[in-house]
Amino acid sequence: NAGVTQTPKFRILKIGQSMTLQCAQDMNHNYMYWYRQDPGMGLKLIYYSVGAGITDKGEVPNGYNVSRSTTEDFPLRLELAAPSQTSVYFCASSFEGQPNTEAFFGQGTRLTVV
Protein backbone atom coordinates (compact mmCIF):
# COMPACT_ATOMS: atom_id res chain seq x y z
CA ASN A 1 0.00 0.00 0.00
CA ALA A 2 2.04 2.95 -1.31
CA GLY A 3 -0.24 5.84 -0.21
CA VAL A 4 1.11 9.17 -1.50
CA THR A 5 4.34 8.92 -3.50
CA GLN A 6 6.49 11.93 -4.33
CA THR A 7 9.43 12.10 -6.68
CA PRO A 8 12.18 13.16 -6.59
CA LYS A 9 13.15 13.19 -2.91
CA PHE A 10 15.91 15.75 -3.42
CA ARG A 11 16.72 18.20 -6.20
CA ILE A 12 19.09 21.11 -6.75
CA LEU A 13 18.05 23.65 -9.38
CA LYS A 14 19.82 26.64 -10.79
CA ILE A 15 18.02 29.99 -10.85
CA GLY A 16 15.76 30.18 -13.90
CA GLN A 17 15.53 26.44 -14.48
CA SER A 18 12.22 24.64 -14.46
CA MET A 19 11.12 21.32 -13.06
CA THR A 20 8.08 19.24 -12.19
CA LEU A 21 7.53 17.66 -8.81
CA GLN A 22 5.57 14.47 -9.20
CA CYS A 23 2.85 13.24 -6.85
CA ALA A 24 0.76 10.11 -7.14
CA GLN A 25 -1.72 8.50 -4.78
CA ASP A 26 -3.26 5.05 -4.96
CA MET A 27 -6.09 5.53 -2.46
CA ASN A 28 -8.66 6.83 -4.98
CA HIS A 29 -8.79 10.14 -3.12
CA ASN A 30 -10.54 12.94 -4.91
CA TYR A 31 -8.87 15.79 -3.02
CA MET A 32 -5.17 16.52 -3.45
CA TYR A 33 -2.93 19.31 -2.16
CA TRP A 34 0.53 20.80 -2.45
CA TYR A 35 2.10 22.42 0.62
CA ARG A 36 5.51 23.93 1.15
CA GLN A 37 7.29 23.80 4.48
CA ASP A 38 9.81 26.43 5.51
CA PRO A 39 11.67 26.47 8.85
CA GLY A 40 9.60 28.09 11.56
CA MET A 41 6.73 28.77 9.18
CA GLY A 42 4.66 25.61 9.27
CA LEU A 43 3.10 24.36 6.05
CA LYS A 44 1.57 26.71 3.53
CA LEU A 45 -0.92 25.62 0.86
CA ILE A 46 0.25 26.24 -2.71
CA TYR A 47 -2.50 24.65 -4.84
CA TYR A 48 -5.22 22.11 -4.38
CA SER A 49 -7.57 20.02 -6.49
CA VAL A 50 -11.01 18.63 -5.75
CA GLY A 51 -10.98 16.22 -8.68
CA ALA A 52 -9.61 15.53 -12.13
CA GLY A 53 -9.63 18.69 -14.23
CA ILE A 54 -10.30 21.00 -11.27
CA THR A 55 -7.57 22.99 -9.54
CA ASP A 56 -7.46 26.14 -7.45
CA LYS A 57 -4.94 28.42 -5.81
CA GLY A 58 -3.97 28.22 -2.19
CA GLU A 59 -2.22 30.74 0.02
CA VAL A 60 1.13 30.92 -1.84
CA PRO A 61 0.59 30.05 -5.54
CA ASN A 62 2.94 32.54 -7.20
CA GLY A 63 5.67 30.88 -9.25
CA TYR A 64 3.90 27.52 -9.44
CA ASN A 65 1.44 25.74 -11.69
CA VAL A 66 -0.48 22.49 -11.37
CA SER A 67 -2.59 20.16 -13.44
CA ARG A 68 -4.86 17.25 -12.58
CA SER A 69 -5.56 15.07 -15.59
CA THR A 70 -6.23 11.92 -13.57
CA THR A 71 -7.49 11.12 -10.08
CA GLU A 72 -4.12 9.60 -9.18
CA ASP A 73 -1.64 12.27 -10.26
CA PHE A 74 -1.14 15.90 -9.23
CA PRO A 75 2.17 17.33 -10.53
CA LEU A 76 3.52 20.70 -9.41
CA ARG A 77 5.42 22.77 -11.96
CA LEU A 78 8.06 25.40 -11.25
CA GLU A 79 8.69 27.42 -14.42
CA LEU A 80 11.47 29.85 -13.45
CA ALA A 81 13.08 28.70 -10.25
CA ALA A 82 14.01 31.39 -7.72
CA PRO A 83 15.94 31.12 -4.43
CA SER A 84 12.69 31.90 -2.58
CA GLN A 85 11.37 28.55 -3.78
CA THR A 86 13.98 26.68 -1.77
CA SER A 87 11.78 24.61 0.51
CA VAL A 88 10.45 21.18 1.31
CA TYR A 89 7.35 20.37 -0.72
CA PHE A 90 4.67 17.99 0.47
CA CYS A 91 1.84 16.51 -1.53
CA ALA A 92 -1.23 15.29 0.35
CA SER A 93 -4.56 13.69 -0.41
CA SER A 94 -7.87 13.10 1.32
CA PHE A 95 -10.93 11.06 0.42
CA GLU A 96 -13.71 13.52 0.94
CA GLY A 97 -13.98 17.25 1.19
CA GLN A 98 -15.28 17.14 4.73
CA PRO A 99 -13.21 18.66 7.53
CA ASN A 100 -13.13 15.49 9.57
CA THR A 101 -11.25 13.53 6.95
CA GLU A 102 -7.59 12.66 7.44
CA ALA A 103 -5.06 14.10 5.01
CA PHE A 104 -2.31 11.69 4.00
CA PHE A 105 1.07 13.19 3.20
CA GLY A 106 3.92 12.03 1.02
CA GLN A 107 7.50 11.98 2.27
CA GLY A 108 8.36 15.28 0.66
CA THR A 109 10.70 16.73 -1.95
CA ARG A 110 13.57 18.85 -0.69
CA LEU A 111 14.32 21.49 -3.31
CA THR A 112 17.29 23.85 -3.28
CA VAL A 113 17.54 26.69 -5.80
CA VAL A 114 21.04 28.13 -6.21
Added chain:
Amino acid sequence: QQQVKQSPQSLIVQKGGISIINCAYENTAFDYFPWYQQFPGKGPALLIAIRPDVSEKKEGRFTISFNKSAKQFSLHIMDSQPGDSATYFCAASMTGTASKLTFGTGTRLQVTL
Protein backbone atom coordinates in the same frame (compact mmCIF):
# COMPACT_ATOMS: atom_id res chain seq x y z
CA GLN B 1 -1.71 36.84 8.42
CA GLN B 2 -1.28 33.83 10.62
CA GLN B 3 -4.62 32.34 11.50
CA VAL B 4 -3.30 29.64 13.81
CA LYS B 5 -0.66 30.56 16.36
CA GLN B 6 1.35 27.81 18.02
CA SER B 7 3.66 27.81 21.03
CA PRO B 8 6.24 27.02 22.14
CA GLN B 9 8.56 26.78 19.16
CA SER B 10 10.60 24.12 20.91
CA LEU B 11 10.18 22.01 24.02
CA ILE B 12 12.44 19.73 26.03
CA VAL B 13 10.78 17.27 28.40
CA GLN B 14 12.20 14.49 30.50
CA LYS B 15 11.08 10.94 29.92
CA GLY B 16 7.87 10.31 31.84
CA GLY B 17 6.93 13.98 31.93
CA ILE B 18 4.01 15.81 30.39
CA SER B 19 4.45 17.71 27.13
CA ILE B 20 2.02 20.55 26.46
CA ILE B 21 1.71 22.42 23.18
CA ASN B 22 -0.73 25.27 22.73
CA CYS B 23 -2.53 26.72 19.74
CA ALA B 24 -4.87 29.65 19.25
CA TYR B 25 -7.02 30.41 16.24
CA GLU B 26 -8.73 33.52 14.98
CA ASN B 27 -11.37 32.36 12.54
CA THR B 28 -14.49 31.13 14.35
CA ALA B 29 -15.59 29.31 11.19
CA PHE B 30 -12.94 26.64 11.78
CA ASP B 31 -14.67 23.43 12.80
CA TYR B 32 -11.99 20.76 12.70
CA PHE B 33 -8.72 20.83 14.61
CA PRO B 34 -6.17 18.08 13.89
CA TRP B 35 -2.70 17.60 15.27
CA TYR B 36 0.00 16.22 13.00
CA GLN B 37 3.25 14.55 14.04
CA GLN B 38 6.32 14.75 11.82
CA PHE B 39 9.55 12.81 12.18
CA PRO B 40 12.73 14.02 10.44
CA GLY B 41 12.70 13.25 6.73
CA LYS B 42 9.07 12.19 6.77
CA GLY B 43 5.76 13.79 5.92
CA PRO B 44 3.32 14.85 8.63
CA ALA B 45 0.95 12.16 9.88
CA LEU B 46 -2.35 12.64 11.66
CA LEU B 47 -2.01 12.07 15.40
CA ILE B 48 -5.37 13.09 16.85
CA ALA B 49 -8.19 15.50 15.95
CA ILE B 50 -11.13 17.21 17.59
CA ARG B 51 -14.29 19.06 16.60
CA PRO B 52 -15.52 22.07 18.62
CA ASP B 53 -18.59 20.29 19.96
CA VAL B 54 -16.44 18.48 22.54
CA SER B 55 -13.99 19.92 25.07
CA GLU B 56 -11.58 17.02 25.25
CA LYS B 57 -10.51 13.99 23.26
CA LYS B 58 -8.13 11.32 24.47
CA GLU B 59 -6.33 8.64 22.52
CA GLY B 60 -3.85 6.68 24.58
CA ARG B 61 -1.25 9.07 25.97
CA PHE B 62 -2.39 11.92 23.72
CA THR B 63 -5.16 14.34 24.72
CA ILE B 64 -6.57 17.40 23.01
CA SER B 65 -8.17 20.03 25.22
CA PHE B 66 -10.43 22.50 23.44
CA ASN B 67 -11.68 25.85 24.71
CA LYS B 68 -14.14 27.26 22.19
CA SER B 69 -14.79 30.56 24.00
CA ALA B 70 -11.07 31.31 24.22
CA LYS B 71 -10.43 29.99 20.69
CA GLN B 72 -7.62 27.84 22.00
CA PHE B 73 -6.71 24.18 21.91
CA SER B 74 -3.79 22.22 23.24
CA LEU B 75 -2.08 18.87 22.92
CA HIS B 76 -1.02 17.03 26.06
CA ILE B 77 1.36 14.09 25.83
CA MET B 78 1.34 12.11 29.05
CA ASP B 79 4.27 9.92 30.09
CA SER B 80 6.38 11.36 27.28
CA GLN B 81 8.80 8.91 25.67
CA PRO B 82 11.98 9.42 23.60
CA GLY B 83 10.05 8.00 20.64
CA ASP B 84 7.70 11.00 20.88
CA SER B 85 10.56 13.29 19.87
CA ALA B 86 9.27 14.91 16.69
CA THR B 87 7.78 18.12 15.37
CA TYR B 88 4.11 18.66 16.15
CA PHE B 89 1.79 20.86 14.12
CA CYS B 90 -1.65 22.02 15.07
CA ALA B 91 -3.99 22.80 12.21
CA ALA B 92 -7.52 23.92 11.47
CA SER B 93 -9.99 23.63 8.65
CA MET B 94 -13.61 24.49 8.00
CA THR B 95 -16.56 22.90 6.27
CA GLY B 96 -16.99 23.78 2.63
CA THR B 97 -13.36 24.63 1.91
CA ALA B 98 -12.14 21.34 0.44
CA SER B 99 -10.51 20.31 3.73
CA LYS B 100 -7.74 22.83 3.23
CA LEU B 101 -5.58 22.90 6.34
CA THR B 102 -4.20 26.04 8.00
CA PHE B 103 -1.17 25.01 10.01
CA GLY B 104 0.53 26.42 13.05
CA THR B 105 4.27 27.03 12.88
CA GLY B 106 5.21 23.79 14.62
CA THR B 107 6.77 22.71 17.91
CA ARG B 108 9.93 20.69 18.01
CA LEU B 109 9.68 18.30 20.96
CA GLN B 110 12.69 16.55 22.42
CA VAL B 111 12.16 13.95 25.13
CA THR B 112 15.34 13.25 27.08
CA LEU B 113 16.23 10.15 29.07
